[in-house]
Amino acid sequence: MTYHEVKANRRQVLVSVSATGLTLGFSLAGNAQAQDEAVKPLNAYVSVAPNGVVTITAKNPEVGQGVKTMLPMLIAEELDVAWEDVRVEQADNDPKAFGRQFAGGSMATPLHWDELRRVGAVARAMLIQAAATTWNCGPGDCTTDSGTVIHKPSGKKRTYGSLAMACATVTPPDPKSLTLKDPKAYRIIGKPTAQYDVAKIVTGEPLFGIDVRRPGMLYASIVKAPVFGAKVASADLEAAKSVKGVKKAFVIEGDPNGLFPTGAIGQGLLPAVVVVADSWWAAKKGRDKLNVKWADHPTATQSSKGFAEQAAALNAGAPQRNARNDGDVAAALKASAKTVEAAYSYPFLSHANLEPQNCTAEFKDGKLEIWAPTQNPEPGRQLCAKTMGLKPEDITIHMIRGGGGFGRRLANDYMVEAAWVAREVGAPVKLLWTREDDMAHDHYRPGGFHFLKGGVDAQGNLVALQDHFVSYSINGAIAPSAGMAATEFPARFVPNVKYDVSMIPMGIPTGPLRAPGSNALAFVFQSFIDEMAHAAGADPLAFQIKLLGNEAVVGTPPAAYGAGRMRGVLKAVGEMSGWANRGKLPKGEGMGVACYYSHQGYFAEVCHVAVAGDGSVKVKKVWVAADVGHTIINPHGALNQVQGSVLDGVSEALHQAITIEGGATRQSNFTDYPLMRIAESFPVEVKFLKTEFNPTGLGEPALPPAIPALTNAIFAASGKRVRSLPITPEMLKA
Structure with missing residues (x-):
């Protein structure tokens, strides 16, 4: 934008x-x-x-x-x-x-x-x-x-x-x-x-979308195909209607282009079966009796395993296109004193909002009124208008506090579903997804594959970097949040850089997740830079500072990179963490460093971990140095955002992956998609560097470097290099 x-x-x-x-x-x-x-x-x-x-x-x-x-x-x-x-x-x-x-x-x-x-x-x-x-x-x-x-x-x-x-x-x-x-x-x-x-939150007062009540309100439960976009072949509507409290059960034919509408502002109305009742539990019990059969769909042939096989095959051949080509990478690699070759990968991720998707809608006299925990209300209003054939001015959107967003509530599929159901039943309706619905019908952070080569010269300088990035496409275009900029660091700081791209067609819906793109790319490039530092026999933090050079700014707006600001946070986090004394850590413990620029913020982080012989990882502490300008508007909120981002990133790295099998999501709840628990938490020390620049945001930029700081610390502690996520004990066992 x-x-x-x-x-x-x-x-x-x-x-x-x-x-x-x-x-x-x-x-x-x-x-x-x-x-x-x-x-x-x-x-x-x-x-x-x-x-x-x-x-x-x-x-x-x-x-x-x-x-x-x-x-x-x-x-x-x-x-x-x-x-x-x-x-x-x-x-x-x-x-x-x-x-x-x-x-x-x-x-x-x-x-x-x-x-x-x-x-x-x-x-x-x-x-x-x-x-x-x-x-x-x-x-x-x-x-x-x-x-x-x-x-x-x-x-x-x-x-x-x-x-x-x-x-x-x-x-x-x-x-x-x-x-x-x-x-x-x-x-x-x-x-x-x-x-x-905060007082309402901690005392449980009605505040969130899930708490909305309207006079005469009914409750709706919706079931969609496990394979994204598949149509309803049959459903036992009468069995659902036989459940006490159920008022109506019906099929939504949906839009055949609803999953990936061309030039749309959000996902449209998908094929589904809806049960409406006088309580949500009755609607859920009626839904359980539907015995829905789904039509065949081409996406059913797709899987995470198949994607990995296609990525390997694509890497074995010529890249589909080149995104950046500085200098002569092949010659520089050949002339390098040491070279490293590595394959990195990361999985699809779910947003896992603690409050599942929900929306309350009321349609009366040609007017639609909506109460939604949305991150993007106006596109939701336009989507409802387009889908239902209404004028946008006849739709009112009340913004209700959301129980977590992280990018998931930028899409408004739940909003258009609630609007459609409300018009169908002629009464106010609250549509509430189950946790399983939320996990199975997310707009996932896309996975990806990177096949890297790097070279350092005799003086320990990074002189060559090559990446063949294999990502995903939908209907011939790069999938949402699955791209990479040609300026991705360390481009512009290495004399010989080549970024190639190939695409795997797929039918899995994707979208932005907290620090979109950056949350995966930081893991890849900051981990590989750490590999190159070790190949050069250099201190990883000093290697990063040296790589940044002496210029204050590299490039021009809007792609300018404040190298001086990044050097500042790297030096600060080194001092905060006692980086120079890391050699005194006990056996099995290590510290790793990473830095990243995203969402106009410059962040450097050091992670201290202990890795046991059984491969288990204990994060002991993380230090964060941040440059987001001259003013922190609300220090309490700022600290909350940075600490939460670090915990979020580490949780993703240690636990989380969405696996596609037969065109559907295998994970269904927190039992097989776990989030970090309180017992796994750790202290996060934060320092904000005050600089001359106007203040910028804090909801996202602290997350990306947390993951490579963790993986680099694991290498320092165990000698095991993490090149794929999530991290499992099997990867790290002695």
Whole structure:
């Protein structure tokens, strides 16, 4: 996605006043650009009640990343209101008022850092002007302090609540004309702040999509083919209807192109059988009696084993295309003092949200109303409109907090299913997937295969790198999240680089998972760089720093790489972890280092592990040095995101794989797709380096280097090189 900067002017600042007080909305989504996803639309709403309580609307979906807290903090800081006087409300999907609303790509901070602070500054300026008019003085004679306007010469004061109505006659200033706070004056930004909903979360109050209730609501359970996209051949609908509480059972024919719609904004409606009842359990019991038979489907011939065999065969032949070719790799490899050849692979992964996919929908009088824990509400609205033949303006999307997203809820298949069922039954319906449904019908992180060759010269420099990347295609195009950029590190830092690509056609749905692409590529390239460091007889951390060279920046935007920033985090993590003393570790223990740039963040991580003789791995500690700019908006949330990302990455590496057999997912639940348990957890020490750059996001960039830091540490501890995931004891047994 490409984002363009949009300048705001005073006409784009909208103000309304009612008996409840001042409401200020700041919108950059205007005219023909409102629906253009290439535009960077940022907006927020502020309400000031007569009692001084300020309600700030959080525009983006909340899926656990803390954005419902962080974005209002930006506004509250420049508004100059005490955080304890702030109330936060979740916005509904409204592209005309808010522009694009989504949770993904760690983009909330970089897209909103400047604009939402200016929202607060505009509101503050208007309140100052209202007070100045009342006191018949210039606004320069006034200042503010925690929800109060103060007349500096006389010391007179007016609360924001008492001035709200007076703002009706105030012309909003140009946001760009306002001077924002000196960071030294921050009272909210930079202060550890608990997530706004934390009390509701820990006490179990209804908050998530799964908690939504509507008057007269029914419950639906849906069954789809194990082989993706297969049609319904037969189903015993009468047997399902015989279950007490079941109201209806029916077949959805679905769209033959629904799984991979051409140019679509999300997966369409797939063939399925639905059971609707007065309780979810009754719907589930009715579903169990359906005895569905599925039609044959070409994807049934596909399997993980078959994909691996095809990858090996493709590597034995000529690559299908070349993505990058710098220098003369063949000659450089031949002239190298030492060479290494290795094959790396990684599996499909499920998002495994703790809250399964769900959606509540109500269709009445030609209008559709939806309550969904979605990361991408507007594409969901468009998908429902297209599928059901409705006008988008006749569909309302309420954004409900999601119990984990990680990219899965960017697709809205569950939304269109709930909408279709609600219209079919003529009553409000909550559609809830089982855990098995969620595992079997994910948009998986795609697997992949890399066949690598590298060479170092007599001085220990990495002089040649070749990768034949075998990935997946769907309908002739690269599968979602299955690609690799031609600039993938260490390209541009090695004089001779060749990246070749070949594709395996498949019918397995894929999509972004936390740090898409990077979560797999970091494992491959950072592990192989570690191999090259050992081949050169070099300290792996020093080898990484040397590889980065002496330039501050390599390349040009948008593909510029801040080599200086990466050197900074590598040096910092070395100091934090006591890297220089790793030789004193007991036998069977080791430390590994890795670094990676993704989602505008520069991260270096060191992992300390112990590997036992039975091949079991104990992670003892991970150190993280991060450069995400000059300000950490919410240190509490930032630490949570980094620590969670590291734990998430290690969990993926140690446990998780989706295996395809007969065109279907073999795994079904946490019994055969385990997540890390509390007993396996470990301390994660984090240091944020403050640099001159604007702040960037934290939901994803800490994850990619965690995996190769782990695998490199395992090699240091055991001498066993991990080249495929997940890591099993059999790989590491003495």
